[in-house]
Amino acid sequence: MTGAVAALLLAVVVRLPWVGDLGMHAATIERLRHDPVHPGDPLVDADVPSPYYSPWTVLLGCLAKATGAGTFGVLRGAAVIGLALLLSGVWHFVRTLTERRAAPPLAVLCVLFLWGPVLFEWSGFLGLNSLALTVSYPSTFALGLSFHLWAWLRKALRAGSGWLVFPGLGVLWAVVLLTHQFTGVVASLGAAAMLLGARPFPSRPVLLRLAAGFALGLVVLAGWPYYSFFDLFGAGGDLERIHRALYRNLPGRFGLALVGVAALALRFRRDRRDPLVLFFALGVLVFAAGGLTGHYSWGRVLPAALLPAQVAAAVEAAEVACGDRARARVRARVRARQVFAGVLAGALAVGAWTQAGTLGYVLPQGALPSAVAGKYRAPWPGYRWITPWVRYGDVVMAKTFPARQLPAYGAYTVAPGYPDFFLPDEAAREDAVRRYFAPGTPRAERVEVLRRYRVRWVVAYPGDGGLRADDPALRKVGTGPRGQVLYRVLG
Structure with a gap:
């Protein structure tokens, strides 16, 4: 199943369906192709900086200039790299949480399908249909790096790694923030949860190395020449209006993730400092604060609550799939996990059906089964x-x-x-x-x-x-x- 989904997404890369922000990212590469040093605003004729000139897009623009490849060809290459980073990142991170072989592929399915019975699309949100439209975006690349960041951080904290590892993690953290600022906040909350949930808690020398990595990350952020990262904290206005939609119809858009919240409750009973639980709690806290204070752009942090719930659902279900019965101390726990696995399977089926229209991005409407053809939406034609x-x-x-x-x-x-x-x-x-x-x-x-x-x-x-x-x-x-x-x- 996971392989079929990956194949579908690769086919989507070939088609590269239009969605609104694709024009922005293509324009960014166009400006960098013509002038990698002083590209100016990507949308209007003005000599001003732009947060869209990130390390990732600058690299893509330089590749376009050096190779002569077309902008949309470069974006297809970016999509393949972003997809590979994302899938490998989920795999890498889940392997730091459990040794069960079924957990990583199940986590990929949960991340793609455990959303809600109402279709939802937004950059940085990894539902299958949303990812199909945003796979070439910097947000997908940044999320892939984020999963690897959390995995490497967990390993480094567990092993008490030396001075070379943590500065590298600090630079990686800065690259994520510069590439897609909202995903960078999610990555930061996840990193904080990995630290707070580390067992044993890091020693003082390890914390000093971590602080050095954090300081180097701040230096990278401050020194990025294409825009002033810290000036972004003054953004507001239209951003709040646009993001208010993130606080509407939460049950319809994200209700299936409640299965993952149940999994987090099981993990919380076993470990009050479980990193996924802490990650979820931090995400919910920031999301709720945004809604209560009118800072609706904070709603972009919602993946910080959804992703740990989705991963927790996969890990808990994998315990049943891999014979947890023989290891369980109490038979009731086995039954509870079996019931949970059944509920998760049903939720994944609902999520997959909700997003079945994604097939329309790689197949013509006439080639789709009649039930799926009703979900078909023609891609935007572009200009x-x-x-x-x-x-x-x-x-x-x-x-x-x-x-x-x-x-x-x-x-x-x-x-x-x-x-x-x-x-x-x-x-x-x-x-x-x-x-x-x-x-x-x-x-x-x-x-x-x-x-x-x-x-x-x-x-x-x-x-x-x-x-x-x-x-x-x-x-x-x-x-x-x-x-x-x-x-x-x-x-």
Whole structure:
């Protein structure tokens, strides 16, 4: 089963289905390909830093520049590496928790399917459908590194490793934080849980080596040249609005993970400092604090609660699968674990059915079984159709949704499709786009917006507003999917 899932995800890499953030990551590689030292903002024509220029994306951009490979080919390579890191990382981490051979492959299934009966997709959340859409994202690469970080940290604490190991772990921790900041928080909470749950608790010399590794990680964070990591703590505003959705319909989206919470309760009864229990508790605490204080972006820490529950479910079930009956002291414990294994199997079946539509990313709708075909959703088509006319560096006027994809093909947009607090005139740019498309805006004002931002193209649906199709300032040059039109700006 695990092999079939891995094969499905590899097939997804070939198709690389569109989802919103893919345009951002493709744009990041495009900017780095053209100027690895001073790439500027990835979405708009502005010389400002961006947190999307991480060690991982800089490496990908340099590879693209050195090899001449296309941006989407580079992203496919990134997806393969990220997927390999993720699967091997889950395997590596689970092997530090149990010797049961069934546990690692079962943990992979739990991480992918033990979510909820309602489909949910978000970067950094590892449901199968979500992963299929985000496998090429930096968040997947960062999560794979995080699992390895937790495993290596557990081993280092257990063995009392020397001075070379902990600085390496500190650098790895910094790379995760720089690559995907939200996943970096999850990685940090997991690392704290591994430390607090270590048995025996580390000696003072080991803690000093750990502190040295932590200090080196901070140095790496402070010295990263592409953006100021610590300035990110001032981010807010639109981030909170966007992430408020993470606090809605929790039972529907994540209810199946309650099976893992039951497994954590069993582990807590045996060990009050169980690292998975501590990891879960830290994740729940931060997630709840975000909801209570209105810091909804803290909801991105939810994998810190879900992942330990999913892994715990796999480990507990593997004890039954590997003959725990002979080792159990009390027959009731055996029965309880058998019941738990049965419940987990049912939950995994529900989760797999919920996400069966993922097959539609590698098979045409007509090739799917009728029951699964009803879950089919056509991948987003993208904007390759504009490339015969739009050149690298051209500025395009477009609303938010197309603005999230257009930069993948080298164009800039007037306003960024995502919150960008490093951009000082972000609010003015967003207001300019609103005024251009607003129905009551005078023609002269619309033309002035186009000239101020050196707009060469407009992408719009017929009902979007803006200058009329027959306006002398525009000339229609192409039509894309669903009736979108590309206009050249004249003059």
